[in-house]
Structure formats: structure tokens, C-alpha cells
Amino acid sequence: MAAFIPVTAVAPVGARRTAWAGGAPAGGRPSAGLCAGGAARLMPRRGAVVVPPSPLAVAGRRGGVRMAAAGAPDERVDALVVGSGVSGSTLAYRLHERGVSTLLTEARDVVGGNVISRMANGYTWEEGPNTFQPAPHILRLAVDVGLKEDLVFADHTLPRFVYWKGNLYALPMGPSDIPKFRLLSPWGAVRAGLGAAGFVLPNWSGKEESVKEFITRHLGAEVFAKMIDPFVSGVYAGDPSQLAIRGAFGKIYALQNLGITQGIVEGAIIRLRQRKAEAGDPDPELPVVKGGALGSFREGLGMLPKAVAGKLGDAVRLGWTLTELRHAPGGKPGYEAVYSTPDGPRTVHAKTVSLTAPAGAAASILGGMLPAARALDEVYYPCVWSVTLSYPTTAFKRSLKGFGNLIPRAMGVRTLGTIWSSSLFPGRAPPGRELLLSYIGGAQDKGIADLSEEEVVAAVDADIKALLLSADAADEAPVVVGIRKWARAIPQYVRGHLELVAGVREAAAESCPGLFLGGNYASGVAFGDCVAWGDKAATEVVAALGNMPDDEAAVSEEAVSTATV
Numbered sequence: 001m002a003a004f005i006p007v008t009a010v011a012p013v014g015a016r017r018t019a020w021a022g023g024a025p026a027g028g029r030p031s032a033g034l035c036a037g038g039a040a041r042l043m044p045r046r047g048a049v050v051v052p053p054s055p056l057a058v059a060g061r062r063g064g065v066r067m068a069a070a071g072a073p074d075e076r077v078d079a080l081v082v083g084s085g086v087s088g089s090t091l092a093y094r095l096h097e098r099g100v101s102t103l104l105t106e107a108r109d110v111v112g113g114n115v116i117s118r119m120a121n122g123y124t125w126e127e128g129p130n131t132f133q134p135a136p137h138i139l140r141l142a143v144d145v146g147l148k149e150d151l152v153f154a155d156h157t158l159p160r161f162v163y164w165k166g167n168l169y170a171l172p173m174g175p176s177d178i179p180k181f182r183l184l185s186p187w188g189a190v191r192a193g194l195g196a197a198g199f200v201l202p203n204w205s206g207k208e209e210s211v212k213e214f215i216t217r218h219l220g221a222e223v224f225a226k227m228i229d230p231f232v233s234g235v236y237a238g239d240p241s242q243l244a245i246r247g248a249f250g251k252i253y254a255l256q257n258l259g260i261t262q263g264i265v266e267g268a269i270i271r272l273r274q275r276k277a278e279a280g281d282p283d284p285e286l287p288v289v290k291g292g293a294l295g296s297f298r299e300g301l302g303m304l305p306k307a308v309a310g311k312l313g314d315a316v317r318l319g320w321t322l323t324e325l326r327h328a329p330g331g332k333p334g335y336e337a338v339y340s341t342p343d344g345p346r347t348v349h350a351k352t353v354s355l356t357a358p359a360g361a362a363a364s365i366l367g368g369m370l371p372a373a374r375a376l377d378e379v380y381y382p383c384v385w386s387v388t389l390s391y392p393t394t395a396f397k398r399s400l401k402g403f404g405n406l407i408p409r410a411m412g413v414r415t416l417g418t419i420w421s422s423s424l425f426p427g428r429a430p431p432g433r434e435l436l437l438s439y440i441g442g443a444q445d446k447g448i449a450d451l452s453e454e455e456v457v458a459a460v461d462a463d464i465k466a467l468l469l470s471a472d473a474a475d476e477a478p479v480v481v482g483i484r485k486w487a488r489a490i491p492q493y494v495r496g497h498l499e500l501v502a503g504v505r506e507a508a509a510e511s512c513p514g515l516f517l518g519g520n521y522a523s524g525v526a527f528g529d530c531v532a533w534g535d536k537a538a539t540e541v542v543a544a545l546g547n548m549p550d551d552e553a554a555v556s557e558e559a560v561s562t563a564t565v
């Protein structure tokens, strides 16, 4: 039975209480983070035009609630970015560095969205994403925001394990490991080899294939069940028979069209060569990272959005929930964004708006102005818990050297997978202890949403004991370092998802110039996908601003007319 150490002893104050609400976009109020603060929150960034309060507005302040004059925005910016997750933070920073008047608004009272890193009592742990693949664009952002010295990389040789019938199998890290790989049966290996060599039947049905259908057609049912199913759980907490290969793993899907055969291994070799040819000289300012290594920051991934917020200063507003977006009145370009804030309602006029809130929130914010966006409410996000437990190093039956272990659903183990956090990065646990981050729940375990924290910890503890601890440690009580319920964790790229998002974007392009839709339901779920979207969207926002008439005169007129209401 797990012993729960007092929350205040390990988790930060309020962490256990807020575990329920923290995953919800606007629901929870975790402990105050960077930039939370009264006066600073109300100060506009240099370059933002603030409409002076009218006599009526000043007279209308009652009990700390500011009553703005009807129809007058409280402030004006060129670029409004909604949501301070990886997507919104990247975009806001890239706009800010180009000198664009930018406002980054966040419903919660901390920046980072899904990225939640914590430190206490010698532990450093993640409650959302745990690592990123250190592609050059992420490293570039890290360097630009001043985090070069804080980057940490896991040893690229650390193996990833798959659990199967009582044993952990290290997945091959390269071709030389394949002969030693014992997870597949002889027939499973032959079947996979045939597919790899390009002996692949076409998709006769012509229908969009699920991940399960595509992998089974290419590499056989055994590779799917033992290697791909757990991988899909690890990335999406998804159901591979529902996720579409084109939407969820578009890069793998595209490999079948690169070679002479349909083989994805041939495609992968060709793509590797293409990438080498496309890559220019390495950027000397970026750290050199070995392929297969995973990245983070010294104090966890949360350092990135915090660093961005530090750069943006008072252009970040926390506790600001966007409730409605509408066209600016009088046929003028731009939008009026209506906010609920700790200081009462606020309206911001913005020439461009980039919305990175989750799909359901986007549906309700945009629904009035852009009816097509209501379809975003259909995007399914399953519930996932992240559970961080610690055990003494001596309790493990094997050395904990590796990235972690994934667990195929066929094994009937409830935990989806466990990251061996203390093996990845130094200083994640006190000496003599190991730190494990497990994810449990997902699209194939909907009942997980109804469990209590204690039940979830007990389930994860039992799975860790069965897979990783020695028999002598059966009574070892874990230290519960962190637990968080993500009621709506990761958007599922099921069949039709790409078309749904494209349809909304097309409708927006037609009737809402200067409105940009981002966030992981639209850009891809990986940390790197969100950074890439932010980089790209910054260029698009700047281009859109360049095409808009300068309305400074209109601002002054409106300010004057407001002041005389």
C-alpha cells in the first residue's frame, strides 16, 4: 500500500489540491508564477496604445471593478496571442523580438499551459510533457531566450524498453542491434523484414487508414502489437484503431511514397539522405546534440515559457480568460477580444489574433463570429494522469539505466508507460533514490477519469512493483512526489481530424483576416511541433500586419470620442 507523504513536505503548497483543476485550461489556479502580480499586469507593453479612460469610465469604477465606457476597448495591440503554452509562448516571443506590439494573455495564473515543472525536497519533476526532441528550431528558441546554459540532454545511448510477458526488451537503437532483438517471434521478424524490404500490399479499401491498419499492412500484426501500440500510447495516450496514420504520424505515412517500393524503411533511408542534403552548415551557436538524445532544461521544461514571459515583461497578462472574439465595430480591420480578468471585464482591440487555446475553448470563443469553428468542439481529448513516484535505488531489480519502459495494451497492465526521470537527467532525485514519471489512462481507459488520487497512485505503484522492483521491495512505500489529473490531455488526430481543422482554417481565411489558429490540435502534438508553429505563425502575423492599413488616426479619433462620451 502506498504511503502518501504530507503534500507540503514534497509537493508545492496547493499542488495536491490543484491536481484536479490544473489540467483544465482555465479552471485551476495553481500557485502564482512568474509575472503574476497586480500592478504590473495592468501596464501595457511599450508600443501598445492605451485608450485613456473616459470620465464615465473613471466614475464607473466600483469596488475595484472597472466599468469601461460602452464600445471602447481598454487597450490596443497589433498582435494578440491567446494562451501561453509552448505554441503561444513561442509565437509571442518571436513577435516581440521583431518589435511587434504584442500582448500574450493566459487564463491561468502561470504561464506554460501543459508544461508544468516543479522542484521541491531535492526532486525536479514534470507533470505534463517530460522531454523534447532537440531539433535545431527548439534549440534556437532556447538560445534566443537565454537558456543555452540551462539545456540538458539525456545520453543518446539510453535504451527504450518495452514490457512483454514479464520481461523488458530494449528496442533496437540501430541496425546492429536488430540481430539481438528477441521481442519478435521468428515469423514476426520475417513478416516485418518482408514489409521493410518493400513487400507491401496496397491499401485496397481506399479509405483513410488508422495507425493500426497502416502498420499491420506494412510490418505485420506482431510489430504493431508489441512495438507500435505502446509507442502510440506513449505519444497520444490514444487508440491506434481510431487514430489516423496521416494525421497522427504524417511523417511516417509520407515515407511510403518516397521510394520505388511502398516500404517505409526504404522511405526512411531516402528521407534521411534528403535531410542530410537539405541541412546546411550546423549553426555554431547551437549545442551539438547526438541523434536519439532527448532534451530538457536544468529545472525542467517550464524554464522555457518562464524565460519567454521574462522577456515579454508586462506584455503578459495572467488570469485573463478570453470569452469572446468579434470583428471590430464599424467595419474597421481587426478584432475586439472580450476578457474576464481578476480586475473585471476587459476589451482589447487587436489587428491580429492568434488563438492557441485548446479546441473546445476555441470553439466557444469563435463560435459567434465564425460558426464553422463550432466543429472544433468535436475534438476528443482523453483523460490522462501523470504520477511521479520515488523509490530507493536499492529497491530495483535491475540498474535503472534507460529512457523508460512502454507497455503494450495487450499486457493488461493499466499504466501506459514509465519515464525513468532520474536516469535521464542529473539532479532529478536526492542521492540514493530514483524518480519515475508514469502516465496512466488515455483513450482506451476512460474509467480512469473516475478514480481518486489514492486509487491512481495505488495502480501505478502496483505496476511499477510488478515490472521494476525486486521481490524484497514488495512492501516499499513510494514517495508520492507529484500527481496531476489531465481531464483533457492530448487531442486525438482521428480520421477526419485534419479535414476538420483545415475546414475551420479555410473559413477563417475567408471571413476573418488576421485570425490565426494554433495549438496542439492544429499544429501537431509534440513540443517541437508547437515551437515550429510559433516560428511560422510569427512570419504570417508580420505579413498580415504589413497588409493592413495603418489606423493610428482612427485610434486617436476613437480615443477622443470615448473621452467625451
Ligand SMILES: Cc1cc2nc3c(=O)[nH]c(=O)nc-3n(C[C@H](O)[C@H](O)[C@H](O)COP(=O)(O)OP(=O)(O)OC[C@H]3O[C@@H](n4cnc5c(N)ncnc54)[C@H](O)[C@@H]3O)c2cc1C
Pocket (backbone or CB within 6 Å): 024, 025, 026, 082, 083, 084, 085, 086, 087, 088, 089, 105, 106, 107, 108, 111, 112, 113, 114, 115, 127, 128, 129, 130, 131, 132, 133, 320, 321, 322, 323, 356, 357, 358, 361, 365, 384, 386, 486, 489, 490, 518, 519, 520, 521, 524, 525, 526, 527, 528, 530
Ligand atoms: C500529460 C502530457 C504529457 C506530454 N508529454 C509530452 C512529451 O513528453 N513530449 C512532447 O513533445 N509533448 C508532450 N506532450 C504534448 C505537449 O506537451 C503539448 O502538445 C504542448 O505542450 C501543447 O502546447 P500548446 O501551447 O499548443 O497548448 P497548451 O499547453 O494547452 O496551452 C494552451 C493555453 O491556452 C490557455 N487558455 C485556454 N483557454 C483560454 C482562454 N479562453 N483565454 C486565455 N487562455 C486560454 C490555457 O490555459 C493554456 O495555458 C504531453 C502532453 C500532456 C498533456
